[in-house]
Amino acid sequence: MSLDTTTTVFAAFAFIGFVLALVPFYWHYKAANTGTCLYMFWASLGCLNAFINAVVWNGNWTDHAPVWCDISTRIIVAENSAIPASTLCITRRLYHIATNTVGSKRREAIINFSVGLGLPIFNVALTYIVQGNRYYIYEDLGCWPAIITTQPTYPLFYAWPIALGLVSAGYGVATMYTFIRHRRDIHNVGSDTAMESFRLNKSLYTRLMILCCVDVTLTLPIASYIIYASTRNAYQPWVSWGFLHADFTHIYTLTASFWRTPQVWAVVEVSRWSNTLNAFVFFALFGLAQEAHLHYSLVYKYAKRLGSSWREGSSLHLSRYALLLILAGNCH
Template sequence: MSDPGLAANRILRTFFAILGTILCWVPFRLLARNGEFVVVVFIIDVVIANVFTVLNASIWPDDDMAKWWDGTGLCDFQAFITFPLDTLYAACIFAIMRNLAQRLRLKRANNLTPPERRRRMLVQSLIIFPVPIVQLALMWFVTSNRYAIAPVIGCLGAFDTSWFKVAVLGIPPATFAVATIPYAFLTWKRFREISKTTKVALTANTRSSSRVRQRTRIRLYQMALSIIVPYVPLQMVFFGVNLTTTMRNLHPYNYYSIHHNPDHPWSAIIFYNSWDVAFSVMNQPWINIFTTIPIVLFFGMTDEANEAYRRFLTRLRIGSWWNASKNVQSVVKETSEDSTLPPSELPNPHRQTIVTSAGPFIPPRHSSKYWRQ
């Protein structure tokens, strides 16, 4: 009989992974159009991980090993790419926060020129891609078996418990996570500094491109911060668990014993029951599922995103209710704006003249008799 808890975990992760992936489409398009290269790569990374989550939970739903597929092809690919994807996730968060700190340090009002944008993209690529690529190239040397399979979690990598595995797979994502913290502090500090000088100017010119860029930066910072706060501690916990497991069975690295040991063939595929898989391993896919929440929250509910939803619903011929709702909101907004005068047009009691039978009368500067303060 299937474990009810395992079945519930499978159903929930499948549903929310599919939902989050679909909802990431509009933020992905908007951020790609605005040239946010690192955030686009980050969303692609999250979507790929969620697709793997759905496939694994659907193909291996329970502990009935007699019905399991051996995973040939899919697991060969996934077992090699999962750790580099995890490192890419951490590297993107680091690059996003670093980029925000750099932008705020420059304090420029105009857009980047095309050569500057290309240079920024090159620098960001050199930050996020080299380490995952190196990990992918070294994966053959640290895997102790072809791969393993467990229910719901699906394809797993099987790794050698040596110092080399810790250096290649354990340290890089933890390093990126820790290195993000000072940039997060710098970004917060610089946001506070510039907000005092730019708030009035940005409020006065609501349609300026500088206001749009400022809002995008704020959303990026809020999105990254909402991910960093839970992610960095979790990443350190995962690193500690992996390090403890490795140290418990630590042995010198030996390539021959990994790939040419007749008693333990590398090509073997290992099947695990659900109770043999650690809680942290079984539930690690939830990190990418939960990551879709801040992505959608900060970039899937903007005016641009709402317009994209409206166009999509209009194509499906079900957008009439959306248009009616937006029209009502627009009328309410315009009425509110018309009924509120800007500060420059508000009556000033110290500049008003009251005409009486005795002639014009100017109230005293601090009088409350004629003007309620």
């Protein structure tokens, strides 16, 4: 078995992205930022899924784990709309902050979970209609959804990231227009309004806007290119449900020399690297910010004290600092 260098490099970046995307999760969870939490969840899950596939199928195309491939391909399908849906949740919240129409935390959480979690799951269910086989296995790539490009594939699969991206762009433009129009009010508004929250957390909201702009800017051209490339590569007219699913249980395994044509290779690489890029962009904006440094310093301080207690061999000290860690977590 000969390992592919490109796949090895990708696996390393995917694993790093999996870890980095989860670093800011705790303090965003404590702040009830469900949109950003969903974004981190999907970005990290996508990186982990790609990492496992790249490691297991680097240099081979054997069907090692059928159950895993069933799960993995559904994660890949969910990612098609998961990041755009999470971005929509973030831009929607920023818009409500700008217009001072923020609802209750419970209501916002229900809406965000319905959009950021419910829509990707619904996307997975719909995609079964145009899924010709259980899955494919590509050498060096791993499990891949067996989605047939036919007429229903466009509204059921390809259109989701574009539609969500356009809605997010609409919210983003409206948010920026509102903030600019009321920039003077931000400094004069009372403390009981949502705009005061923006004034106090201007850096956070600015970074959220940057994240949304980057995602929308990447989502629309990437999704459009994938539609274009898929239509050129393997378009098949819709015949019937029975015709499309006639050979559903068969597993196709493809060697690297077979599937790495310029068109297919470009679609696959753009698809799997985009999620890793999302994880790195998120960490750059939120894992290196000022509030992140405060949390890192707290973790370092308590870890240092815990290490001193461990060296002293005192179970009493260990219990005391374990309690301090719990209390510290509840205070932030």
